[in-house]
Amino acid sequence: MPKESFVKRYGLLIGTGLAVGAAAVLLTALGNPANMGFCIACFLRDIAGALNFQRAGFDAEVGTGIVQYIRPEIIGLVLGSTVIAMVRKEFRPKGGSSPMIRFIVAVFVMIGALVFLGCPLRMVIRIGGGDLNAVVGLVGFAIGILIGIVCLKRGFSLRRAYQQSMTEGLIFPALMVVLLVLVLMHPSFIVFSAAGPGSMAAPILVAFAVALVVGVLAQRSRLCMVGGIRDAVMFRDFRLVSAFIAIIVAVLVGNLALSKFTLGFEGQPIAHSEALWNLLGMVLVGWGSVLLGGCPLRQLILAGEGNTDSAVTVTGFVVGAAVSHNFGLASSGTGIGTGPVAIAVVVGFVVLAVVSVMNMQKLEG
Amino acid sequence: MVDARGYSCPTPVIMVQKAVKEGNPAKLEVAVDNQCSVENVTRFAQNAGYKVQVSDFEGDFKLTLTK
Numbered sequence: 001m002p003k004e005s006f007v008k009r010y011g012l013l014i015g016t017g018l019a020v021g022a023a024a025v026l027l028t029a030l031g032n033p034a035n036m037g038f039c040i041a042c043f044l045r046d047i048a049g050a051l052n053f054q055r056a057g058f059d060a061e062v063g064t065g066i067v068q069y070i071r072p073e074i075i076g077l078v079l080g081s082t083v084i085a086m087v088r089k090e091f092r093p094k095g096g097s098s099p100m101i102r103f104i105v106a107v108f109v110m111i112g113a114l115v116f117l118g119c120p121l122r123m124v125i126r127i128g129g130g131d132l133n134a135v136v137g138l139v140g141f142a143i144g145i146l147i148g149i150v151c152l153k154r155g156f157s158l159r160r161a162y163q164q165s166m167t168e169g170l171i172f173p174a175l176m177v178v179l180l181v182l183v184l185m186h187p188s189f190i191v192f193s194a195a196g197p198g199s200m201a202a203p204i205l206v207a208f209a210v211a212l213v214v215g216v217l218a219q220r221s222r223l224c225m226v227g228g229i230r231d232a233v234m235f236r237d238f239r240l241v242s243a244f245i246a247i248i249v250a251v252l253v254g255n256l257a258l259s260k261f262t263l264g265f266e267g268q269p270i271a272h273s274e275a276l277w278n279l280l281g282m283v284l285v286g287w288g289s290v291l292l293g294g295c296p297l298r299q300l301i302l303a304g305e306g307n308t309d310s311a312v313t314v315t316g317f318v319v320g321a322a323v324s325h326n327f328g329l330a331s332s333g334t335g336i337g338t339g340p341v342a343i344a345v346v347v348g349f350v351v352l353a354v355v356s357v358m359n360m361q362k363l364e365g
Numbered sequence: 366m367v368d369a370r371g372y373s374c375p376t377p378v379i380m381v382q383k384a385v386k387e388g389n390p391a392k393l394e395v396a397v398d399n400q401c402s403v404e405n406v407t408r409f410a411q412n413a414g415y416k417v418q419v420s421d422f423e424g425d426f427k428l429t430l431t432k
Contacts, residue, residue, distance in 0.1 A: 004408075090400050097371070152379060160371025163398075222401050227375075234375065235382075235409060293373050307373075 010242050016217040017243035021250020023210045024125050027073070029258060030202035034269030035129040037251075038214070039122035040296035041113035043071035044314065045321035045330075046198050047179065050190050053318065054325035057196055057332075066196025067325070070183035072208035074300065075176045080215020081304030082173040090219075093169025095308030097161035101355055102309055105288045106316025107323060108348035109296070112284025114321065114330035115277050115341060116140075117270060119296045120225035120285060124244060126271065128251025130263040133271050133278050140279035144286020145229045151356040152234070152290065158359060161309055169306030172314070176304075180208070197270060218301050225295040226286065272335045277345075281331075284348045291355060369406075370398040370425055377402040378409050381430075385413055393430040396422050403428065 024037025036042055048054050049068030057066035085091040113119050116137045118126060123141060126134035148156075182190050183204055193199040201207070217223070221243065228241035255261040265273045272278070289295050292313055294302065299317070302310035324330040328339025367384050369377035377397050384393060393415070395406055403426050407417045415430040 088400075092399065094371075094398070097373070152375065157372065157376050161373065162371060222404070230375065235378065237408070237412075293375075302373075 010239060012217075012221045013223065013239050013243040014246045016214075016221040016223050017246025018250045019217055020121070020214055020223070020243075021125070021128065021247040022254060023214050024247075024251055025254030025258070027202045027207055027210060028260075030206060031200055032202050032207075033197040033200045034260075035126045035131060036118075036122060036197070036270060037125060038073060038211075039118050039125070040074070040300060041110060041119035041317065041321070042067075042117075042122060042197070043074050044110070044296070044317045045114065045325070046071050047074060048318045048321040049198060049325075050182075050192060052189075052191055053322035055191070056325035056330065059195065062194045064191050064193045064195070065198065066193050067198040068191045068193045069198045069201060070179050070190065070192075071201075072180070072183055072204050073211040075180045075183070076208045076211025077215040077218065077297070077300045078173060078176045078304040079180075080212040081219040081301040082306075083212075084216045084219045085305040091169070091306045093164040093166055093306035093308065094161045095164045095168065095312070097309045098158040098359070099309055099312045101158060101359070102292060102313045103316040103319075104351060105291050105355060106299075106313040107320035108351055109285050109288035109292065110317045110320025111324050111329055111344055111348055112281040112288065113296070114324040115281030115336060115345060116285065117272065117331050120282075120289070121247075121295070121297050123282065124225065124247045125251050126268070128248045129255050129268070130261045131268040131271055132263065132265045133268060133273055133275070136275045136278045137282040140282030141286040142229055143279075144283040144288070145226060145290055146233065147283070147287045148226075148290025149230060149233055151360065152230075155360045155362055156291065156356055157361065158291070158293075158309075161307070164306075164308055168308055172303045172308070172311035215301065215304065218297065219305065222298075223301075224298040226289040227294060227298065229286075230290060270333055272331050272333060274331075274336055277331065277336045277341065280345050284345065284352070287352050287356075288348075291352065366394040366396060368396045369402065370396050372397075372402070373399070374402050374405050378405050381406050381409060385410075391432045395428040395430065396425060397428065398425040400426075402426075
């Protein structure tokens, strides 16, 4: 059989990566927080805030916290995946592969992401903006993935998933439709920040439409930030990592064109320079994400395809975000949180280690 | 047959990798239940020098790998 051509092998992934990068730059130019065009962790955290699960930085005068908003980007990503999966007959409800383990791992992945201040996607976007703290994060992320690979090679698996009912698979996409209605109607019980990053947003329909397209592309290309490094190391397969690089290139070019590129550690938007915590936060994210089988973006896409294990994982992210902000674990531009950050991170490593060791088994064919 | 149904990637690829490494079989059948795994196992198998045929298998997918 002839080898795949370069275009066939890398085209869709590089195209998706460039589209994600361009979307991030565009959405930032249209109002999203700096270097945060598309951060899954931040945006799920904002949704947790809009539902009043957390109200970090609450200001009595303003009446809201600083990270509360229903991000249409999340909704668009999931529904884009759902639509294309339905069209291509890939929408197959399945679940039951250690849902509670996934939930708890997801909580700690989110805690790690908020210590660093970003999911793997925002890490890449920050690198494209010249934020060197994110390069420190990348080192941690890679270390975490390598630990995860050791687990995989020793037979780590969260066991089989099973077919589920159509209703079960459709609940998560349906929840996204509910969120879409809520963001458009903005009833009084939904809180949108009046100040801070949560108050900075691209127009709802533009953000939704852009995310819808990215959701379709991500579903088709199986884009995954964790899979990139994982597959490159495990299988010498550089397809996913090519998208990773394409995102950096697109964001870099976009930022240079808009004169938004600033190289350095200090004064980067919504970032801090505590290297140890940037590193350790992303080790948690990398390791946890390998155990979960994909980065937060990929989990959204899978949840959109009817994978209820991923839907549980995303729920874990939302809870993790609320925990992070309610207990002072999340960092801010001024540094790490005022709560027991070190304890939380250490507990996270212990949890991941226990989960990893307890789920190594001989894979039966 | 390697029955990787219910597993999500990269596990199916790891299972096939193991089977190939251990016996270097001339023919190997692999069952998976999602399109993503079909693509990943196919790619891995082709790189390992196999021809891959995909067929329906109880509503899921069967990949037949032959040298």
